[in-house]
Amino acid sequence: MGEPKIRRLDGRFDDPEIETAFMRDSWAGIRVQAALTLIGFSLAWIVSTATDLMYMQDSPYFLPTLSARLLAGSVGLLGGAWVLMARPGSDSRDLPLIVYGWILMSTLTAVIVASVFPTAEATPDGVADVLVFTSSWMSLHVLAIGVALAAFPWGIAFMSIAYMITYLILAVVWNEQSEHPMIAQSVVVVACCFFAWLMAITFSMRARRRFYITRLYEQAKIAAEKAQEFSSFLLAATGHDIRQPIYALDLNASMLEELVDAEQWDKVKPLVQRQKLVASNVASMLSSVLELSYLDNAKRPVTPTTCDAGRLLRDSVSGLKDVALSRGMALHCEPCSARIQVDSGVAGHILSNLISNAITHSKGSRLLVGARRAGQFIDLVVADNGAGMGDRDLFLESRSALARINGGQPLRSGMGMEIMFRLAERGDLALRITSRPGHGVMACLRCPRV
Known part of the structure; x- marks a missing residue:
């Protein structure tokens, strides 16, 4: 059996049946990891509202940034808690909807925050510091999400593209006001965004390969156990089946002996024919037993x-x-x-x-x-x-x-x-x-x- 094809764009099995089996087998871990990720990063969004209170309180952008952080944090907390309590199954669409919805809100929040904070700085040195800090937290954020939500690679791809485009636009727009060009930071953000999506795909593919190898091992183990069980069963079946024909052969032999002693030759021939028929039946039975011994392996399907x-x-x-x-x-x-x-x-x-x-x-x-x-x-x-x-x-x-x-x-x-x-x-x-x-x-x- 060859290894099934895994798509490189999203890290999923090309065979829907195997993909369904993988999701069913791995769903408990995916569900808990997604819920904890939403709760953890949502708490980070809520805690980060302190920066809005410190630096943006007198800015016209204060309410949009604060509201975006609180909304993304609240939705993530409630969604993660619900997932832990309700424990939706692999056939439910609730968890993917919650995760992708939160990724969308979190990404929009990140874009708003990254776009607004340079406006609060009046000096080229301040603008440069903000852009450098933005490149750092964007890079770390997308890498962490890429690992934590690797089961949702399209969400990681959306976030990576949005972060990458946002920072490149910021680097161009604020290039004149910044103390120095943001070329190095732009390269870092682009690389981290691309690497985050690549990690999500890689982790997805590794998880599926590991699942498939484990599945093959379990199938081989079950087949070996069945083969051993079948060997014992076949021995019992052989003894059980052959007992009656052997008894018939012994019975016919005794009758033949009596007929010969009584010189009833006219009855001998029919009995000999029956004896041959029983012997043929025993030979056929033994042949079928040999055939049955191959039923549990490829030699005799x-x-x-x-x-x-x-x-x-x-x-x-x-x-x-x-x-x-x-x-x-x-x-x-x-x-x-x-x-x-x-x-x-x-x-x-x-x-x-x-x-x-x-x-x-x-x-x-x-x-x-x-x-x-x-x-x-x-x-x-x-x-x-x-x-x-x-x-x-x-x-x-x-x-x-x-x-x-x-x-x-x-x-x-x-x-x-x-x-x-x-x-x-x-x-x-x-x-x-x-x-x-x-x-x-x-x-x-x-x-x-x-």
């Missing part, structure tokens, strides 16, 4: 193909009929002509599990395997008339539902449902199991219809 539902059902039933008969259960497979889009290895494994579990644990006399149409899907059904899985009605659709039964304790029915639900998840199939006391269990594996 789930690959749905067009399959004959009737044949899938018949193959799942073929090796277990004798086992069912030996337990006094009639196993019937209904014919089906539907075609489905599934990974045959996964679907066949699930069906084999369902049938094997029903034979072993249902204590019923009949087991029906078939298919039925459900809109754009085909439900592969395994239903028995046994005792059910408990003393109350149950409806299970996922592995998580197993833990919610019996007061949060896992359901211990001996049916290996954990295995079947896990396989259904791997194959992107929907498995539903319904149990009614005294009426048996019905399992439906929903597959896309072709």
